[in-house]
Structure formats: C-alpha cells, structure tokens
Amino acid sequence: xxxxxxxxxxxxxEQEAPRVKxxxxxxxxxxxxxxxxxxxxxxxxxxxxGQFGSSLRLAVPILLAGLGAVYAERVxxxxxxxxxxxxxxxxxxxxxxxxFGPWWGVVFxxxxxxxxGLLHAVATVTFGIDQIVSGVAINILALGVSRFLSVxxxxxxxxxxxxxxxxxxxxxxxxxxxxxxxxxxxxxxKTPDLFGWFERRHWFVVSDIAGLLRGLTADLSALTIxxxxxxxxxxxxxxxxxxxxxxxxxxxxxxxxxxxGVPVYSMKYLGVVVSGALAGLGGTFLVLEAAGIYRxxxxxxxxxxxxxxxIFGNWRPGGVAAAAGLFGYADxxxxxxxxxxxxxxxxxxxxxLIAAVWLWSRRKRTGGGVLVVLGLLALxxxxxxxxxxxxxxxxxxxxxxxxxxxxxxxxxxxxxxDGRPYRKGQAE
Amino acid sequence: VRARxxxxxxxxxxxxxxxxxxxxxxxxxxxxxxxxxxxxQMVSYGIQGNSIIAIVNKAVPLFLSGxxxxxxxxxxLFNIGVESQYYLAALLAAGVGGALxxxxxxxxxxxxxxxxxxxxxxxxxxxxxxxxRGVHEVISTIMLNSVAVGIGSFLLARYLKRPTSASDLTxxxxxxPRSGWFPSLDRLFGIKNPVQELSGFLVVAILIGxxxxxxxxxxxxxFELRASGANANAARVSGVNPSAMIIKTMLLSGGLAGLVGMxxxxxxxxxxxxxxxxxxxxxxxxxxxxxxxxxxxxxxxxxLFGFLDxxxxxxxxxxxxxxxxxxxxxxIILSVVVAYEVVRRLIQAQEVKATAEKAxxxxxxxxxxxA
Numbered sequence: 001x002x003x004x005x006x007x008x009x010x011x012x013x014e015q016e017a018p019r020v021k022x023x024x025x026x027x028x029x030x031x032x033x034x035x036x037x038x039x040x041x042x043x044x045x046x047x048x049x050g051q052f053g054s055s056l057r058l059a060v061p062i063l064l065a066g067l068g069a070v071y072a073e074r075v076x077x078x079x080x081x082x083x084x085x086x087x088x089x090x091x092x093x094x095x096x097x098x099x100f101g102p103w104w105g106v107v108f109x110x111x112x113x114x115x116x117g118l119l120h121a122v123a124t125v126t127f128g129i130d131q132i133v134s135g136v137a138i139n140i141l142a143l144g145v146s147r148f149l150s151v152x153x154x155x156x157x158x159x160x161x162x163x164x165x166x167x168x169x170x171x172x173x174x175x176x177x178x179x180x181x182x183x184x185x186x187x188x189x190k191t192p193d194l195f196g197w198f199e200r201r202h203w204f205v206v207s208d209i210a211g212l213l214r215g216l217t218a219d220l221s222a223l224t225i226x227x228x229x230x231x232x233x234x235x236x237x238x239x240x241x242x243x244x245x246x247x248x249x250x251x252x253x254x255x256x257x258x259x260x261g262v263p264v265y266s267m268k269y270l271g272v273v274v275s276g277a278l279a280g281l282g283g284t285f286l287v288l289e290a291a292g293i294y295r296x297x298x299x300x301x302x303x304x305x306x307x308x309x310x311i312f313g314n315w316r317p318g319g320v321a322a323a324a325g326l327f328g329y330a331d332x333x334x335x336x337x338x339x340x341x342x343x344x345x346x347x348x349x350x351x352x353l354i355a356a357v358w359l360w361s362r363r364k365r366t367g368g369g370v371l372v373v374l375g376l377l378a379l380x381x382x383x384x385x386x387x388x389x390x391x392x393x394x395x396x397x398x399x400x401x402x403x404x405x406x407x408x409x410x411x412x413x414x415x416x417x418d419g420r421p422y423r424k425g426q427a428e
Numbered sequence: 429v430r431a432r433x434x435x436x437x438x439x440x441x442x443x444x445x446x447x448x449x450x451x452x453x454x455x456x457x458x459x460x461x462x463x464x465x466x467x468x469q470m471v472s473y474g475i476q477g478n479s480i481i482a483i484v485n486k487a488v489p490l491f492l493s494g495x496x497x498x499x500x501x502x503x504x505l506f507n508i509g510v511e512s513q514y515y516l517a518a519l520l521a522a523g524v525g526g527a528l529x530x531x532x533x534x535x536x537x538x539x540x541x542x543x544x545x546x547x548x549x550x551x552x553x554x555x556x557x558x559x560x561r562g563v564h565e566v567i568s569t570i571m572l573n574s575v576a577v578g579i580g581s582f583l584l585a586r587y588l589k590r591p592t593s594a595s596d597l598t599x600x601x602x603x604x605p606r607s608g609w610f611p612s613l614d615r616l617f618g619i620k621n622p623v624q625e626l627s628g629f630l631v632v633a634i635l636i637g638x639x640x641x642x643x644x645x646x647x648x649x650x651f652e653l654r655a656s657g658a659n660a661n662a663a664r665v666s667g668v669n670p671s672a673m674i675i676k677t678m679l680l681s682g683g684l685a686g687l688v689g690m691x692x693x694x695x696x697x698x699x700x701x702x703x704x705x706x707x708x709x710x711x712x713x714x715x716x717x718x719x720x721x722x723x724x725x726x727x728x729x730x731x732l733f734g735f736l737d738x739x740x741x742x743x744x745x746x747x748x749x750x751x752x753x754x755x756x757x758x759x760i761i762l763s764v765v766v767a768y769e770v771v772r773r774l775i776q777a778q779e780v781k782a783t784a785e786k787a788x789x790x791x792x793x794x795x796x797x798x799a
Contacts (some may be wrong), residue, residue: 026752041689080570082509119762129765132566136713137761143707144754151469151749177449307569389586398571405562405568426654 023318033351035163035208042196045336047208049199052215053334057289059085059328060227061299062397064282064304064329066276066313066320067234071347073270073315074238076251078419080135081120083303084142085276088112091146094294096151097287098160105168105221106284113280114273116142126263128421147296152421165287165294166369172288175225177217208316223225223285230278234317247271251415254422264422279303308401313416334394338387345388349378359407374403436771442714444764445732448756455755461748469746471673474739481605485624486734488633488665488691489705492726493712495640496684498721502644503657509551510685511709512576519580519601523588523699525693526602532735535608540690548679549575555678559671567677584700591765600701601679627695636684637723647771653677668680685709714761733757 038046043285045051056413065082072079079085092112097105116138123134147162159167176183182193189346195217198210238244249257250267282302287294305327312326333341352375360368381388405412453463473479491512495594500507507513521543528535544644569747612625619626644650655663658674664670688708697704715733740753 030674046739078566080566123762123766127766127769129769132508133713133717134762134763136508137765140707140710140761141755141758144751144756144758146752148455148749148755151751301577304570307567311567317718326552334539381720389582391578391585393578395575398574402557402568402571402575404564405563406557 007368011072023322024385026214029043029203030351031208031212032205033354034347035205037347038208039204039338039344041346043343044202045210045340046333046343047424049195049211049214049218050174051092051216051332051336051340052311053210054332055325056216056224056331057221057328058331059324060221060224060289061282061285061302062305062309062327063227063231063321063388064278064285065323066309066324067230067317068113068278069306069310070234070238070275071247071271071278072275072308072315072321073255073418074251074415075210075247076254076415076420077124077268077272077275077277077420078121078131078135078305079117079120079304080132080198081116081138081142082135082306083137083273083299083301084135085113085116085120086283086286086299086303086306087139087142088116088276089280090287090294090298091149091165091283092280093284094165094168095149097284098166100180102170102172102288105288108174108395109287110277110280111286113283114277115282117276118319120268124421125268125272125277128423131419131421146294147239150294150296160293163296165400168288168292171292172222175220175222177220179217181214183218184221216274221285223281227281227285227321228321231317231321238317250422251417254417254425258424264424268422279306280283282306288320296328308352308397311412311414312401312404314412322377326400330393330396334390340387341390341393342382342386343383344393345378345385352378371403371407412424431597433758436775439722440763440767440771441626441729443550443767444718445473445601447763447767449757452752452756455752456748459749466743466746466748466752469742474735476634477619479738480618481622481626482593482624482738483692483734484630485695486737487727487730488627488629489688489708490711490715490730490733491542491633492507492636492684492691493688493708494715494719495636495723496681496707496728497712497716498719498726499640499644500677500681501657501685503673504655505677505681506566506658507551507554507678507685508566508713509554509571509572509599509709510681510712511707512552512569513547513574513685514688514709515681515706516550516576516610517686518541518693518704519584519588521686522601522693523583523750525604525608526588526590526699527659528699530607532607535605536694539604539608539694543686543690544683545686545766547684548682551678552675555675560683569617571598578708579776583780588700590699590760598701601699604694604698608694609698610691612661612695622653625671625695629695634689636687637727643721646722649676666673670753673715685712688712711757718763718764734761745750 034046038044045091068082068085072082072397085378089109089112093105093109095105096108098329100119120131120134120138121143123137124131131342150160150165151162154162154165178185178191180194183192183197185191193214195210195214199207199214201207236244246262247267247270249260249262250264251271252263257267276368283299286298286302293299306324309323309327312323313321330344333344352371356375358369359371449463449467456463456466474483493514496510496513496634497507521539524542524666525535525539528538530538536686545762550572552573553563554563557568559564559567569633584599584601588601590600592598611628613630613774614620614622614625617626642650644653652668656670657668660670693700693703711733715726715729718732719727719729736753739751742751743752
C-alpha cells in the first residue's frame with residue numbers, strides 16, 4: 001500500500017517562494033559585496049545614484065530582449081533573430097517617432113519587431129526549418145531592409161542619411177518620485193530629495209542603498225516603468241493563467257499538448273510574435289531614450305545579450321531581470337571613470353572566490369577549481385594594474401554567461417522541447 | 429530517381445532566387461523604380477571583364493567561409509563563430525605580418541599559419557565547452573563573437589595599432605611588407621591594367637575546395653563526420669568517438685575560418701584597418717546553406733553572392749538604392765531553406781504514396797480472393 005501511495009502522489013509543485021527568496025538573497029549579497037568594495041577602494045561612483053540610474057537605462061533594452069526571448073523559448077522556439085527584430089524596432093520606432101511623435105514610435109517599433117517575429121514564426125513553425133538558420137537569416141535581412149528603407153525614407157532634405165534618421169522630436173514623459181527623490185508634486189516644483197540627502201552623507205551601507213533607490217526613482221522614463229512592470233506581468237501571464245500554461249506546455253511537450261487539444265501552432269506563433277514585439281520595444285527604447293535618432297549598428301548586439309540574460313536567468317522573467325540589471329550595471333560602469341572600472345575587478349575577484357568556496361563546499365571540485373583560478377587571476381590583475389580597458393568591460397555579460405553555462409549548467413532548466421521543430425501529427 | 433532528386437535539388441535554389449527577385453521587385457516598385465531596368469543593368473554591368481575579376485575576388489572569401497560553416501554542418505555542428513574566428517585571425521595575422529620583415533615564403537607561411545592557428549584556437553573554446561560541459565555551440569559561439577569584438581578592439585588600440593601622427597588619425601595595423609603580399613594571377617591570365625588585380629588566393633581556394641571534397645567524401649574521417657551528422661547515436665554505437673569528432677571538426681572549421689580574411693589582407697589591404705570587410709562569417713552561413721554543404725554548390729553560391737554585391741554598384745549611379753541587394757540576399761537565405769524543406773516534404777510524400785500504391789497493389793489480389 002505504501003508503495004502504491006507514493007506512486008500515486010503527484011510530484012511536488014514547483015516551489016516559487018524559496019526560489020524568489022534565494023534570488024533576492026543573492027542580489028542582496030552582491031550589493032553588500034559592492035558596498036564593501038566601494039569602501040575598500042574608495043570609489044564612491046560604484047554605488048552613486050547616477051551609476052544606478054544609467055545602469056537602469058542601459059538594462060531596459062536588454063531586459064526587453066530577454067523577456068522577448070522568454071516568450072519565444074517558452075513555446076519552444078529559439079530566437080537568434082532577436083537582434084534583427086531589435087534592429088527593426090530601432091528603425092520603425094525612429095521613423096514613426098520622427099513622423100508622428102514618440103508614442104507612435106513605440107507602436108511602430110513594436111510592430112516592426114512583431115513583423116520580424118511573424119517571419120520567424122512562419123519559417124520555423126509553418127515550414128519547420130531550422131530555428132537557428134531562420135534567426136541568422138532574419139538578422140541579415142534586418143540589416144538590409146533597414147539600410148534600404150533609410151535610403152528611401154531619409155533623403156538629404158530630411159537631415160537623415162543612409163545610416164541614420166533625423167532627430168526624433170520629444171520623448172515619452174519622465175517621472176521623478178516626489179519627496180523620496182525630489183520630484184514635483186501638485187505643482188510644487190521642489191520637494192525634499194530624501195534619498196539624495198542620505199546618499200550625500202556617505203554613510204556605510206545606508207548611503208549606498210539610498211544611492212540605489214534614488215537611481216531607481218529619479219527621472220524614470222515611462223518606457224522604463226512599462227519594462228519593469230512587464231517582469232511580474234510576464235510571470236503572471238506565463239505561470240498563472242490558462243493561456244500561459246498552454247504556451248509553456250507547447251515548449252515542454254508539444255505532442256502531449258496537442259493530444260490535449262492545445263493549438264500548438266497558434267501558441268508558438270503567439271510566443272514568437274510577442275517575442276519580436278518586445279525586442280522591437282527594446283529597440284525603440286534605444287532610439288527614444290538613448291540617442292534620439294536611429295543609427296545603423298545602434299543595437300550593438302543587445303539582442304544577443306538578451307539571449308545571454310535568458311540563459312543567465314534560467315529562462316524565467318525574474319532571473320532575466322536580475323541578469324539585465326547586472327549587465328546594465330557593467331555597461332554603465334564603462335561610461336564612468338577608470339578607477340570605478342578598476343574597482344569592479346576587485347568585485348569580480350571576491351565574488352568569484354566566494355562562489356568558488358560555495359561550489360567547493362558542495363563537492364563540486366572542478367567548477368570550484370576553475371573559479372578559484374579565475375578569481376585569483378582577477379585579483380592579481382587588480383593588484384598590478386591601475387585601469388581596465390573599457391573595451392574589455394563590454395565583454396563582461398558574455399563571459400559571465402559562458403561561465404554560468406559551464407559551471408552551473410546542471411542547475412539551468414530550459415524548456416524540454418526548446419529548439420526542436422514540431423510537425424502536427426508527429427510521433428515522439 | 430537520382431535524376432529527379434538532382435532536378436529537385438536545383439529547383440529549390442532556383443525558386444529561392446526567383447522569390448528574391450520578386451520581393452526586391454516589389455520593394456523597387458514601391459519606390460517607383462522599374463525593377464526590370466535595374467536587373468538588366470545589374471547583369472550587363474556584372475558580366476564586364478573588370479566586374480568578373482571583382483566578383484571572383486569577392487567570392488573567394490565567401491567560399492572559404494562557406495566551407496568553414498559547411499564542415500560543421502556536415503556533422504550537425506552549427507559554427508556561428510566563423511565571424512569572430514576570421515576577425516581575430518585577420519587582426520593577429522596582420523599584426524604578425526606588420527611586425528616581421530622576412531623573405532616571402534617564410535613571411536607568407538607565418539602570416540597564414542597565424543591566421544589558421546588563431547581561428548582554430550578560438551573555435552576550440554566552444555568545442556571544449558561542448559565536450560566537457562555540454563554547452564551548446566550556438567550559444568557559446570554567439571557569446572564568443574561578442575567577446576572577440578571587445579578583445580580585438582582592445583588589442584588593436586593597445587598593441588597592434590600603427591603609431592599615429594597628429595595629421596593621420598586612422599586606426600590601422602602596421603603595413604605588411606611586400607614580401608607578405610600574395611601573388612596575383614593577372615600575368616597568368618594575361619590580364620592587363622585591371623582596375624583590381626585577380627587575387628592568387630583563387631588557386632588556394634580551389635585547392636582547399638578539392639581537399640574539402642576528398643576529406644569529407646573519400647576518407648574515413650569524412651565518413652565518420654557524415655555518419656555523426658546523419659545519426660549521432662548510430663555513429664557512436666558503431667565506434668565513433670563523438671567528443672574527438674567535435675574537437676577535430678571545430679578545429680578544422682576554425683582553421684578554415686581563419687583563412688577567410690586572408691585574401692583581402694594579403695592581396696588588397698595589406699593591413700588590418702577599420703574598413704576591413706565584416707559579416708563574411710554570417711554570409712558564409714548563407715553560402716553554405718544555399719550550396720547545400722557541397723564544395724561545388726558553395727562555390728556557385730559564393731559566386732552568386734559576389735555577383736549580387738558587385739553588380740549592385742551600378743544601381744547607385746542610376747539612383748536606385750543598391751541596398752536592395754541586401755534584401756535579396758536575406759530573402760534568398762530564408763527562402764532557400766524553406767524551399768529545401770518543402771522539396772524534402774514533397775519527396776517524402778511521394779515516397780509514402782509510392783509505397784502505399786505498391787502495398788495496395790500487393791494487397792488487392794488477396795482481397796479478391798477473400799471476396
């Protein structure tokens with residue numbers, strides 16, 4: 001009876017609370033480490049509100065691409081074409097922004113990205129061609145199409161050219177939280193800037209946290225707020241609603257989903273098109289918030305970083321957000337002074353060594369050993385040098401992802417049928 | 429049956445080209461340009477003597493890049509990293525070439541050797557990660573592509589850049605001495621006063637193409653390679669070591685990728701600068717797909733892409749944006765794979781039908797008996 005009982009018991013439901021707790025704990029530890037490094041190296045920029053603010057701005061496009069990747073891969077379609085869809089987003093976002101205004105830019109940018117997603121869906125779902133091949137083709141196509149359209153749309157009289165658009169006038173509105181970060185309230189132009197006051201005191205931990213909070217509450221773009229809200233929304237949609245369950249079932253086991261009456265193709269189309277729209281929104285964000293124009297090569301591989309964030313975040317929206325934050329932070333440091341970048345090296349060294357000890361204590365000797373070597377190398381580099389070249393800081397997201405993939409690949413869990421083409425009626 | 433297969437094999441790329449022409453015609457019509465005059469101009473410009481030299485010169489690196497991708501494809505490995513493998517290889521080879529002044533054979537050997545070794549080493553990373561840690565090569569090569577951009581621009585700025593003067597701020601490596609220039613074929617073919625010389629790398633490329641064919645279809649290694657690609661489990665069970673195959677294949681692919689930048693470096697630019705051609709690795713994927721991973725097909729596909737690139741130059745003079753060709757290339761890639769897939773399904777359906785008919789013919793007499 002006991003055996004039968006056990007076999008009848010449903011497998012334990014996925015535990016959400018411990019996962020979230022652990023994630024927050026990790027983020028907290030990372031921040032604490034950052035504060036310690038800031039204290040040791042005396043580079044206040046590491047935790048200034050300016051640094052966190054620009055981290056957020058740089059993280060948003062990565063976050064949007066990463067969330068897009070979540071939708072695509074949760075329905076089992078690998079989307080290498082995110083980069084191209086982001087390019088579509090920059091072009092159409094800038095074009096419509098220049099013609100009709102910033103919010104139309106958002107609409108068209110998302111539409112351009114979604115069109116790219118639709119193309120990917122037609123190629124991979126309907127025709128069942130290799131998803132990587134289709135993605136690569138879309139990336140190449142996006143370059144050609146946007147160049148062609150620029151030549152057509154931006155004649156000399158517009159002030160644009162074959163490689164860039166004219167200036168987009170205005171942008172979406174920005175918000176600064178009143179009282180906490182000194183934003184306006186009821187027509188009062190100046191309210192107290194509480195976080196700013198604490199930040200300027202330079203108290204250990206307190207000022208650092210104030211810096212972080214002020215960075216997250218001052219001068220927020222409406223698009224940033226939308227992007228942040230999309231994280232819980234995506235989680236709710238994919239994990240708490242009926243359609244989300246259907247979408248995920250298609251990515252886990254399309255044959256089983258089909259046998260239960262889930263429209264597999266439609267779900268895949270939906271996921272991939274949403275994915276493209278989000279990547280397009282990310283592209284539009286780059287246009288409206290960073291440059292004010294479309295420029296060729298503007299995406300700078302952020303679609304690929306989004307893919308990296310997806311893996312780093314273990315195919316989950318919360319993880320993607322954390323990864324995007326980390327990558328955005330690394331990116332923002334590049335714009336800061338050299339000592340700050342140099343201090344980051346110490347952060348990397350200590351962080352890697354801590355991770356190594358943790359792995360070691362769990363009897364993962366090889367992974368731990370690799371990390372010890374890397375950590376010591378970083379420590380050595382930090383001690384003998386004064387600066388770290390900015391070009392190398394740009395490689396941080398990619399190297400981190402490679403490291404995570406090679407050290408912790410057992411803990412990662414992509415959707416079971418990710419990347420496999422599915423034809424209706426196929427056997428297992 | 430074989431003839432029909434061959435025919436179907438040609439129908440796929442042909443229909444892809446037709447579709448590409450169609451899409452680009454629509455694009456041209458939308459901006460009120462006559463597509464027919466545009467295509468006519470492209471063809472008549474593309475078959476001029478100077479154009480043919482330029483097309484061949486453009487096709488050679490694409491051919492090498494296509495081969496580098498194809499050898500991975502043959503065993504089911506997707507090397508998206510050709511892009512960064514050839515980039516780092518060209519950069520470091522240019523650095524080596526610019527630093528040394530040796531007699532021609534040694535100089536050339538060292539430059540080419542550097543390129544092959546750098547390309548192969550950079551490809552070794554994803555291979556090792558795949559074999560030891562199970563990291564998918566597509567993800568790792570994408571990441572490494574971006575890492576290479578950072579490392580490359582750092583190396584160029586810090587170590588390899590030619591010292592600049594106040595008046596000259598171009599970023600470039602030191603020029604490679606004349607002993608490191610690849611001989612041209614102009615004299616051999618009796619070409620006089622060309623706008624652009626015919627690079628001797630054509631010969632190298634043809635030899636590599638033949639070598640590729642022999643290696644993949646006429647050796648034990650090639651058999652194991654194709655067997656692993658066709659059915660990895662069956663190959664493993666019959667004694668092929670998959671890890672060793674992955675390492676060897678990626679090394680070969682990376683080595684070939686290392687050569688992709690060499691025709692341009694050794695025949696034309698003689699230094700690595702910011703104008704160095706990019707995206708050859710990604711176009712190589714396209715070329716390998718269109719050419720079905722066979723050296724002859726890859727050669728033809730490389731010539732097609734070279735032709736499109738070159739003949740587009742005339743369009744600008746006639747106020748037609750030459751970027752329409754990039755759209756064509758994108759459409760060709762996408763539609764050629766779709767076409768191959770459709771053709772494959774058609775063949776499959778036909779086979780199923782034929783078998784069903786056969787089975788029906790065999791079953792019918794029985795039915796009569798029972799009736």
